[in-house]
Amino acid sequence: MTPVFACAPKHESPFDQSDLATTAGRVLLISCYESGLQPLNLAQPKAVLEHRGFAVDVLDLSVQTLAELPTEPPNAIAVSVPMQTALRLAVSAVSALRSRWPEIPIAFYGLYAGLNARYLLETGTADHVLAGESELALAEWCEQTTGSQACPPTAAEIPLRELSLRTRLDLPQPDRHGLPDLERYARFQAADGSLRTAGQVAASRGCLHTCRHCPVVPIYRGRFFIRDLKSVTGDIRQQVEAGAGHISFVDPDFLNGPGHALKVTEWLHRTYPEVTFDFTAKVEHLLGRARHLAALKANGAAFVVSAFEAVSDDILERLDKGHTVRDMERVLPLLAELDLPVHPTWLPFTPWTSRRDYLDMLDWIEGHGLVNAVPPVQLALRLLIPPHSRLLDSNREAPWLEQLEPAEFQWRWHHPDPGMDTLQVQVERLVADRPDWSGERLFRQVRALAEDTDERPLGPQLPPPPRLTENWFC
Numbered sequence: 001m002t003p004v005f006a007c008a009p010k011h012e013s014p015f016d017q018s019d020l021a022t023t024a025g026r027v028l029l030i031s032c033y034e035s036g037l038q039p040l041n042l043a044q045p046k047a048v049l050e051h052r053g054f055a056v057d058v059l060d061l062s063v064q065t066l067a068e069l070p071t072e073p074p075n076a077i078a079v080s081v082p083m084q085t086a087l088r089l090a091v092s093a094v095s096a097l098r099s100r101w102p103e104i105p106i107a108f109y110g111l112y113a114g115l116n117a118r119y120l121l122e123t124g125t126a127d128h129v130l131a132g133e134s135e136l137a138l139a140e141w142c143e144q145t146t147g148s149q150a151c152p153p154t155a156a157e158i159p160l161r162e163l164s165l166r167t168r169l170d171l172p173q174p175d176r177h178g179l180p181d182l183e184r185y186a187r188f189q190a191a192d193g194s195l196r197t198a199g200q201v202a203a204s205r206g207c208l209h210t211c212r213h214c215p216v217v218p219i220y221r222g223r224f225f226i227r228d229l230k231s232v233t234g235d236i237r238q239q240v241e242a243g244a245g246h247i248s249f250v251d252p253d254f255l256n257g258p259g260h261a262l263k264v265t266e267w268l269h270r271t272y273p274e275v276t277f278d279f280t281a282k283v284e285h286l287l288g289r290a291r292h293l294a295a296l297k298a299n300g301a302a303f304v305v306s307a308f309e310a311v312s313d314d315i316l317e318r319l320d321k322g323h324t325v326r327d328m329e330r331v332l333p334l335l336a337e338l339d340l341p342v343h344p345t346w347l348p349f350t351p352w353t354s355r356r357d358y359l360d361m362l363d364w365i366e367g368h369g370l371v372n373a374v375p376p377v378q379l380a381l382r383l384l385i386p387p388h389s390r391l392l393d394s395n396r397e398a399p400w401l402e403q404l405e406p407a408e409f410q411w412r413w414h415h416p417d418p419g420m421d422t423l424q425v426q427v428e429r430l431v432a433d434r435p436d437w438s439g440e441r442l443f444r445q446v447r448a449l450a451e452d453t454d455e456r457p458l459g460p461q462l463p464p465p466p467r468l469t470e471n472w473f474c
Helices: 040-049 084-100 113-116 119-120 137-148 214-222 228-242 258-271 282-288 288-299 313-318 325-337 356-365 376-380 416-431 439-451
Strands: 027-029 054-060 076-080 106-109 128-132 187-189 195-201 204-206 224-226 247-250 277-279 302-309 342-346 403-406 410-413
Touching: 027 084, 027 137, 040 054, 040 076, 040 288, 040 313, 054 258, 054 439, 076 137, 084 106, 084 113, 106 137, 113 119, 113 128, 113 214, 119 187, 128 137, 128 187, 187 376, 195 228, 204 214, 204 403, 228 247, 228 258, 247 258, 258 277, 258 288, 282 288, 282 325, 288 439, 302 325, 325 342, 342 376, 356 439, 376 416, 376 439, 416 439
Parallel strands: 027 054, 027 076, 076 106, 106 128, 195 247, 247 277, 277 302, 302 342
Antiparallel strands: 187 195, 204 224, 403 410
């Protein structure tokens, strides 16, 4: 097949009932991994495609297998890749799909589709690539593949800014019918150890901020889009009616639009007072928009995720995080006063992180009693630099930066101190080999590795906070 690439949509107008078609064809939507939760990135395009008259089959390879593919071949296949983990799995799955249905066109959509478009197209893995606000453009591509229209081929070197669709779409409520049951996904675990079924909702997409290492930034370029309140609440309703007792708001930053966040959670608490939720917010928003936190807690917030990243102001500045270590220390008592637990996330291995920096991070986590709030996998994470990363703007000539590895979907880099690369591998292996160990025991072992000393006891720690039962990171 001749690869086609990011054709401009015929329109980007609000979703309209007049778009409804009667018969259009069959589309297979595939997800490979979406934070361990039922995939919103299947449910949203499914609603748009069915409105356009398509019959839509869905397959989530995080809980299903290719043996569960529909027997009837589709007219087109679209694969969701919002994360690097999903992309790795998708490339393998598409190889099997090409063998089974060699003539069926395949599109990739999502953040990591856009970032890796050149590789996906040049290798024939994808026939079409979309990123950003792409549901209507995806529907139009599906119409072109099943009709007489042809989308003209475009070179794989097309600039990312032309691929990334950044016009707000008025979309229908996501359609979750036919997706695997919520019980097959990660659960919410309360502080007392009890479990509830969890769902996920996005109240907004994109982000106002431009942190240098974030994969959202090259696609959305500092823009974010509020989702229609009726659509968001309808998605919550259908998941609660399907058994969800907890909702994870997966917005890159829930407090980009605090007024909208309050409207959504006020509706949630008024309608389903027993349902809890979690959200993600930057440190600077937790401080600068602190007046909203009490209301969010009253509306059912069980915990907040925040990217602390490092305890070095130099590293935080290199990442353009917008906060300092002092800000992190200020936010902890603020959240503690509200009894709103924080899950700080970390980026412990970067080209700028010395062994002393790493040990300082461990000391900071322990000293603030947060060992049980940090999944051990967080202590092993290594900076990922995907194609088009904003980090390349200021580090293209850095001696630690090697070359782009297209098939690995990232730039290769090495630490100036080889011992830090060795430590990262050791920590990663330790965490992977000891899944049955407690977080505190693994933390002690990680610190012993970093210090090259015997294991020693921890200081007093806060109890494990509420959490989701699957820890994801990329």
